[in-house]
Amino acid sequence: MNKKTIRIHGEQTEKGWTCPVCGSSDIIGHGKQHNIDHHRRFKCEDCGKTFNEKIGTIFYHKKMPRDTIITIIYLFLTGYPASNMPPLVQVTEKSIRNLLREVVGRFEKYEEFISDPDDYAPKVIEIDEIYIKIQGSREFYGWLAYDPENKYLIDFVVGKRDDETLEELFKKLEGYKGKVGLVLIDAYIGYVKFVEKYLADGEEKPLTGVINKSEYSETEGFVTYALFSGKRESIEAKISSLGLGKKITTALIECLNSQIRDLCNYIRRRSKRIPRLLSWGEKAVSCFKFMHNYLKAHLTLSGKSSKNWITVPVTPCMKAGICDHQISLIEILNFRFIAPTPK
Ligand SMILES: [Zn+2]
Numbered sequence: 001m002n003k004k005t006i007r008i009h010g011e012q013t014e015k016g017w018t019c020p021v022c023g024s025s026d027i028i029g030h031g032k033q034h035n036i037d038h039h040r041r042f043k044c045e046d047c048g049k050t051f052n053e054k055i056g057t058i059f060y061h062k063k064m065p066r067d068t069i070i071t072i073i074y075l076f077l078t079g080y081p082a083s084n085m086p087p088l089v090q091v092t093e094k095s096i097r098n099l100l101r102e103v104v105g106r107f108e109k110y111e112e113f114i115s116d117p118d119d120y121a122p123k124v125i126e127i128d129e130i131y132i133k134i135q136g137s138r139e140f141y142g143w144l145a146y147d148p149e150n151k152y153l154i155d156f157v158v159g160k161r162d163d164e165t166l167e168e169l170f171k172k173l174e175g176y177k178g179k180v181g182l183v184l185i186d187a188y189i190g191y192v193k194f195v196e197k198y199l200a201d202g203e204e205k206p207l208t209g210v211i212n213k214s215e216y217s218e219t220e221g222f223v224t225y226a227l228f229s230g231k232r233e234s235i236e237a238k239i240s241s242l243g244l245g246k247k248i249t250t251a252l253i254e255c256l257n258s259q260i261r262d263l264c265n266y267i268r269r270r271s272k273r274i275p276r277l278l279s280w281g282e283k284a285v286s287c288f289k290f291m292h293n294y295l296k297a298h299l300t301l302s303g304k305s306s307k308n309w310i311t312v313p314v315t316p317c318m319k320a321g322i323c324d325h326q327i328s329l330i331e332i333l334n335f336r337f338i339a340p341t342p343k
Pocket of ligand 1: 019020021022023044045046047048049
């Protein structure tokens with residue numbers, strides 16, 4: 001993994017702190033913050049800037065105590081509606097939403113920071129519809145791109161169930177053009193042109209299996225065919241070679257889709273009362289994606305005891321080679337992002 005080398009100011013290095021404004025290492029102690037957590041303060045001898053030890057983290061310049069911040073984020077990650085939080089944490093809904101907005105931004109920035117496009121390309125992309133219910137019975141759809149080999153949620157889009165929304169997802173997958181060995185889609189007609197446009201490398205089109213999940217027969221399994229003059233057998237062979245099963249049967253579909261389905265049910269369940277606005281539904285999915293990929297050990301990837309408890313945690317990101325360890329929520333909240341560079 002190539003961790004990008006960036007210059008981080010306001011960081012505590014082995015040599016001590018550096019100034020977030022001018023980068024100077026001429027830093028002296030400056031007492032303690034008069035906030036509830038009493039953060040240590042520092043002053044730059046060169047430019048006079050003062051800052052505290054939480055600079056660059058989610059806890060910097062927050063009036064809320066650290067425990068409240070963690071509680072709000074944890075509740076949101078586990079599906080608790082932001083609108084129900086104020087009496088519980090004694091913070092206004094506005095402050096809660098401001099914090100959560102910042103957290104979603106932080107997750108996205110962290111992903112950008114940690115993942116190198118050269119490190120990862122999915123061998124298989126499965127694309128499935130997601131369905132999000134918004135307050136007031138407005139329904140929104142979206143699509144998920146999923147890597148069944150690594151159980152990694154590649155990306156998602158939320159919007160209308162139309163080609164425009166679907167194309168947004170394919171645009172996000174364009175970086176994998178020519179690298180994907182197999183694409184699995186359902187019978188929605190819009191996929192074909194986008195697979196060609198965004199994933200095919202010239203004349204080289206990825207093997208693409210269409211699995212019609214609404215038609216199933218005892219003898220044939222799901223109605224399946226290959227696009228771009230491929231053969232059904234070649235798709236089954238590819239699936240088998242990737243260790244994802246042997247045939248396009250119920251078992252395989254279960255294997256490929258149980259994760260997505262669980263995830264969608266989860267999103268549906270947890271988003272039912274959260275989003276008054278679509279943007280909050282999107283934030284909920286975004287947080288879920290981050291939690292699923294980075295924070296939560298995956299049961300089928302991890303080492304387990306005889307009681308099926310996870311003993312060696314492995315997250316989808318670890319399996320995909322994007323991240324070398326299971327990330328904790330505290331780690332990401334404490335992560336110091338680049339402070340302003342000196343002028
Ligand atoms: Zn300075």
